[in-house]
Amino acid sequence: MMLYLKSIVLSCLQILILVVLTVNAVKLQQKFKWREVEFDWPSLDVKQQAIESGKYVSSNNLPLGLDRWKDKLFITVPRWKSGVAASLNFVNISDGESPVLQPYPSWEANQLPTEIDAETATKSDGPKVLKDNTTIISTFRVRADECDRLWVMDTGLADILGNPVQHAAPSLALFDLYTDKLIRRHYFPDSLLKEDSFFANVIVDAERGDCDNAFAYMPDLGGYQVIVYSFRDDKSWRVKHNFFHFDPLAGEYNIGGVNFQWTDGVFGMAVGKRTRDGSRPVYFHAFSSTKEFMVSNRILQNETYSQNPESYYDYKLMGDRGPNSQSSAEFYDPETGVIFYTQVNKDGIGCWNTAKPLNPDTQGLVDSDSDALVFPNDLKVDNEGNVWVLSDRLPMFIFTSLDPEQYNYRILTGKISEIIKGTPCDAF
Numbered sequence: 001m002m003l004y005l006k007s008i009v010l011s012c013l014q015i016l017i018l019v020v021l022t023v024n025a026v027k028l029q030q031k032f033k034w035r036e037v038e039f040d041w042p043s044l045d046v047k048q049q050a051i052e053s054g055k056y057v058s059s060n061n062l063p064l065g066l067d068r069w070k071d072k073l074f075i076t077v078p079r080w081k082s083g084v085a086a087s088l089n090f091v092n093i094s095d096g097e098s099p100v101l102q103p104y105p106s107w108e109a110n111q112l113p114t115e116i117d118a119e120t121a122t123k124s125d126g127p128k129v130l131k132d133n134t135t136i137i138s139t140f141r142v143r144a145d146e147c148d149r150l151w152v153m154d155t156g157l158a159d160i161l162g163n164p165v166q167h168a169a170p171s172l173a174l175f176d177l178y179t180d181k182l183i184r185r186h187y188f189p190d191s192l193l194k195e196d197s198f199f200a201n202v203i204v205d206a207e208r209g210d211c212d213n214a215f216a217y218m219p220d221l222g223g224y225q226v227i228v229y230s231f232r233d234d235k236s237w238r239v240k241h242n243f244f245h246f247d248p249l250a251g252e253y254n255i256g257g258v259n260f261q262w263t264d265g266v267f268g269m270a271v272g273k274r275t276r277d278g279s280r281p282v283y284f285h286a287f288s289s290t291k292e293f294m295v296s297n298r299i300l301q302n303e304t305y306s307q308n309p310e311s312y313y314d315y316k317l318m319g320d321r322g323p324n325s326q327s328s329a330e331f332y333d334p335e336t337g338v339i340f341y342t343q344v345n346k347d348g349i350g351c352w353n354t355a356k357p358l359n360p361d362t363q364g365l366v367d368s369d370s371d372a373l374v375f376p377n378d379l380k381v382d383n384e385g386n387v388w389v390l391s392d393r394l395p396m397f398i399f400t401s402l403d404p405e406q407y408n409y410r411i412l413t414g415k416i417s418e419i420i421k422g423t424p425c426d427a428f
Helices: 002-025 044-053 297-301 309-314 394-399
Strands: 029-034 066-069 072-076 088-092 139-144 149-154 171-176 181-187 203-205 215-220 225-230 235-240 252-255 258-261 266-271 281-286 291-296 316-320 330-333 338-343 348-353 363-368 376-381 386-391 409-415
Touching: 066 139, 066 376, 066 386, 072 139, 203 266, 215 266, 215 297, 225 266, 225 297, 258 394, 266 338, 281 297, 281 330, 291 297, 330 376, 338 363, 338 376, 348 376, 363 409
Parallel strands: 266 330
Antiparallel strands: 029 409, 066 072, 072 088, 139 149, 149 171, 171 181, 203 215, 215 225, 225 235, 252 258, 266 281, 281 291, 291 316, 330 338, 338 348, 348 363, 376 386, 386 409
């Protein structure tokens, strides 16, 4: 009898320990969630007209990228399919659980153009431009920099999965976040683009006090190159390297019961802390890969030397994260020296303390959830020590369908000092 009671007590203790561990493992807190996103329409009549004309199809609006600036949280909705109401939007941090999206910088700027102004277009061999440079066609990710500017990587491409229309060449649009006015738009020259070029990310290398000397890096996931843009010179160039290609052994995905293969190359990039010689490391990886690489920002920013074959040896392999560790986005936290990255095959968020060697044993899994974190797509760190994550079940949206009765889109957040506790990323 005593053995039986001891067995019951032991089983209960084991269950209690498991419950405690499970509770402690959920470190990211849900901030927003949507079954389908809704927008702050100018009026109900405008919304109804958009529905009737096919310009708005609620189920075709999938949020993908995010970034925070003060009390604004920017959210992108790429034009994967027709019927996207607005591609660049924001909500307020203080909004309720399922807030409506407010188009940025305005409703008008998010309307697809009906014509291209021939007078403002360049020569026939130049890039196709927009009549109004404030127009946002389709953006996947944005970045609010230390100089209070919003960098928008606009693909210029609408209805990607349907009948694609290239309204304009891929371009960078920069907005002043205090005035919401356009600072500049830079179109990528045709000479930088390849047949399969596609730009779904923008990484900004800028510091307050030296805002004019900013650079942006746009990974070309289909062209296996990186476009570098100098704000001071208003000029862009491309950088090529073997490390920008995908790993053919890491192109298999199984997410939410959907099995598929992708060949996406260089995708995630993160700018590290300034070193003694004044340079900053730029970490990067291909989406379909489990390896991480690094190159000095001085290499990318030197247009002449970056084309020199000798620059090939300035790129370094940092290590391998381990099996099934494919990642879309990554971001460096300057306070801890930790890089956070999405773990799409693991429904989670990983981390790596850059002071340590990169191998499977030094990788932390700060959170994993087979419901809330199905395809964590984008990730950012704000200046208050928080990480922000957007998950959106993208594979189901593309290959099968989403259930409008379930919560499909979520934004989660967590205090960095808390979510790395107990992981290999914790310095203590």
